[in-house]
Amino acid sequence: MIVDIGEKVIKLKVLYYGPPESGKSTNLLYINEKFKGKNLGLKELETAGQKHLSLILAPPGLEKLRSFTVWTELYTVPSNPEYKTARRILLRNVDAVVFVADSKIERTNENFQMIVDLKDNLTAYGLETSDIFILMQYNKRDLPDAAPIPYLQRVLNGSLKAPYTEAIAIQGVGVIESLNMVFEKLIESLKTKYGS
Numbered sequence: 548m549i550v551d552i553g554e555k556v557i558k559l560k561v562l563y564y565g566p567p568e569s570g571k572s573t574n575l576l577y578i579n580e581k582f583k584g585k586n587l588g589l590k591e592l593e594t595a596g597q598k599h600l601s602l603i604l605a606p607p608g609l610e611k612l613r614s615f616t617v618w619t620e621l622y623t624v625p626s627n628p629e630y631k632t633a634r635r636i637l638l639r640n641v642d643a644v645v646f647v648a649d650s651k652i653e654r655t656n657e658n659f660q661m662i663v664d665l666k667d668n669l670t671a672y673g674l675e676t677s678d679i680f681i682l683m684q685y686n687k688r689d690l691p692d693a694a695p696i697p698y699l700q701r702v703l704n705g706s707l708k709a710p711y712t713e714a715i716a717i718q719g720v721g722v723i724e725s726l727n728m729v730f731e732k733l734i735e736s737l738k739t740k741y742g743s
């Protein structure tokens with residue numbers, strides 16, 4: 548989170564983290580469509596030389612907190628395993644992570660490695676996964692070879708114990724639900740911190 552006293556703006560930061568091809572960009576593209584006219588547009592950014600997407604929108608129902616304007620910045624992270632530095636830079640001031648896991652059973656190891664990467668990158672800021680809100684999104688539930696949820700919960704979410712959602716991002720299924728879970732959590736902690 549960034550609180551800009553001069554500009555009277557609060558910026559919440561949400562990262563869509565996960566292995567390559569898990570559906571992070573698909574989530575943002577769908578959100579962009581659904582919030583047409585209510586967001587500042589999808590942008591392609593470059594961090595540490597790697598391309599990724601950003602989308603800035605007002606959290607529904609909380610455009611203002613006291614006299615502050617509230618914005619939420621959503622980012623996909625560059626997900627090639629070797630772009631760890633770019634992901635670390637993006638984690639600065641993060642409030643929440645939507646971990647987009649690929650449900651394809653043969654992607655289990657790539658998903659797992661990216662959870663290790665997330666934990667590791669958070670330690671650079673002295674943070675543990677329990678210090679931020681993490682939502683586990685099991686995407687690509689439409690695939691015939693999607694791993695069963697109890698298996699994914701055990702292998703990927705056993706230590707995180709994050710709340711989870713199921714999604715079919717290419718059809719928009721679960722995308723807004725996931726985002727709303729993040730909004731609810733962030734708004735709740737903002738109000739606790741700064742009053743409503």
Ligand SMILES: Nc1nc2c(ncn2[C@@H]2O[C@H](COP(=O)(O)OP(=O)(O)O)[C@@H](O)[C@H]2O)c(=O)[nH]1
Binds near residue numbers: 570573574686687715
């Ligand atoms: N079958 C299926 N394919 C998906 C789903 N979500 C995304 N994809 C596809 O997976 C590929 C990678 O998605 P993308 O959003 O670019 O992944 P990213 O690398 O995480 O940003 C694309 O071809 C998407 O159309 C889904 O829910 N089901």
Ligand SMILES: [Mg+2]
Binds near residue numbers: 571572573623
């Ligand atoms: Mg992408």
